[in-house]
Amino acid sequence: MKNNFFLKDTTSIITGAISTFADLKIEIDNIIKSRFDKFFNSRGIVSREDFEALVDRYEKLNSEFILLKAKVEKLTPKKNKKN
Numbered sequence: 001m002k003n004n005f006f007l008k009d010t011t012s013i014i015t016g017a018i019s020t021f022a023d024l025k026i027e028i029d030n031i032i033k034s035r036f037d038k039f040f041n042s043r044g045i046v047s048r049e050d051f052e053a054l055v056d057r058y059e060k061l062n063s064e065f066i067l068l069k070a071k072v073e074k075l076t077p078k079k080n081k082k083n
Contacts, residue, residue, distance in 0.1 A: 040047070045055075
């Protein structure tokens with residue numbers, strides 16, 4: 001009977017310790033990530049995701065600009081060049 005109680009108690013303690021260490025690992029990972037983010041932000045370095053989003057936005061705006069430029073050129077009369 002004592003042996004069974006000791007086993008349950010030990011299992012409970014070990015399970016609690018594993019849970020605590022898992023939470024501790026998550027917290028340490030979050031702290032490290034936060035420090036890296038602060039370091040990169042202070043240097044003006046952006047993340048890969050932010051960079052890709054900016055490139056996509058640039059390409060979209062550039063294509064819209066080209067379309068609008070073509071429409072304006074189509075609507076404006078061309079001047080005759082006399083030399």
